[in-house]
Amino acid sequence: MSALLHSCDAFASWNRDLRAVCGNFSTTMSDRHSLFIGSVHGQDICGLELAHIRTNAGLISRHRTCADGDDDRYCFLILQSSGHQRIRQQHQVIELRPNDIALVDSAQAFEIEPQGLVQNISIHLTRKEVNLQFGQKQLFGKLDRNSVATYMIRALVRSLGDVELSKDYGGKNDGPALEQALIGLAAAGLSEHADGQPGFACVGHDDIYGLATRLVESSLQEVELGPEYLARHLNVSVRQLYRLFEQRHESISRYILQRRLERVAQDLRAPELRHESITQIAFKWGFVDAAHFSRAFKRHFQHAPRDFRQYLLPV
Template sequence: MPALLRSSDEFANWNRDLRAVCGNFSTAMSDQHSLFIGSVHGQDVCGLEIAHIRTNAGLISRHRTCGDGDDDRYCFLILQNAGHQRIRQQNQVIELGPEDVALVDSARAFEIEPQGLVQNISIHLSREEVSLQLSQKQLFGKLARNSVATHMIRALVRSLGDVELSRDYGGRSDGSALEQAMIGLAAAGLDERADGQPGFACVGQDDIYGLATRLVEASLQDTELSPEYLARRLNVSVRHLYRLFEQRHESISRYIQQRRLERVAKDLRAHDLRHESITQIAFKWGFVDAAHFSRAFKRRFQHAPRDFRQHFS
């Protein structure tokens, strides 16, 4: 079967599954990819509906609803696991990258525009309950990336999304309590974003350095990771960030590279990743130039990547 026809069939099946799990959406394939990639499945954890979505579709859109259907019951709390996407609602645009969390109102029209292959987990929260906790605030926005509330949401969403763990969870009363907790945390994360504070405005220099290193760990797969990226996320100047690392006789860029190289080395030792090529692993951890990666790896480990894999696996 020609690739174009096969992709068309797969897209139709994915679109059908998306509607079944998430409601009435219109979708379009991307003209940037010759092959469509997509999967979606729903999960019920103590009455909470969860959607796992992976796709390289070009556009996912939801038109204005009548306000009286099943599709209007929810707000979507979205955890971006991989890739980048843009969400538009109420004349606002937010950009989501790995580890970002956003709240989207299901009762208003919005568009999601994936930038290549994306993967996310969406928790369906009662729109009525979200409206009560957020009062007059709009039900759309990106949460402060480094607030305590957002970190807790990530942990909760990933725990709920783990199929093996969720099998042992309790009944629907637990689901209601979890929903209330996530709505409260989302409200706190949106408040911190609205106040222009990343959630640690009054911490000391050692704490900012610690937050920077943790942000590096969480963003190693993001090709945009850089000193400028860190400074923007941490709400400090690039020069100030350089100074914090220099005080510890470190370079930010070198620190990022070393952490990426260590992740690559760990994967090259892993027997269950033997099917992945060295280039795939390097690109997974944020390297974009295979020759540059090979030189940096050999300097760090005194072995070329291929020799390292053969020797240590």
């Protein structure tokens, strides 16, 4: 009973923080988890507002607000950092996986349904400015996962999230300039997705290899990541992809495994992640078999994951 009460208290506190940072939302706990996990904090970069959200809530709902009200001034550009979630708005449903980006209209009711523990960054874009650039386009949808515009948004948002900036730093036009850039990129990403065009045009072998390695980096949390996944998203044949890696004396599967192991090791070194189990971290980076992961980790680092963590983490 005490654990349940503690979880309810944490949920109530998180719900209050969510409303303070993001506006008029109501949430429900998931009946699939006995313990609620949630954190939310806002970031102001020269007037551009970001919300960093982590939760295993069951449902996050935003009800329809009055037109031109103070609570519908923004559209939310959501970068899914980890986990999977479903967003519903105006009888449409989109699925977000790690590294996906979606645009959601705050003036329309919508629901977010996390599938387990999720983490994302929500950028608050002025709805009036979005309308100016989008014109008659719908303000809801998922950006083309492999478009150049989407890659640029990921890089920009993550760089903003990694630095300690506030509205007191930079020039007075920095925030509006960042907002205009993000809106323009979002419009381009949605257009490419709507047109059904592949994210990558026909390019040289070196360019394809570079795109493949960057796609691996952005897809490490995808369980299905492998040669077929890369070929499908790069619009090339599996044989061509194998040949590109073999020319560099590499194996696609070994390259993916190595990058996953290195990301796991990075998390095992992080003191702020000491509360997460080794299995949780491994599964987050695309491993599905704990025994296979443990053997692969020991072969690569010459230490079992638990010994690696205990040796490197300060007490």
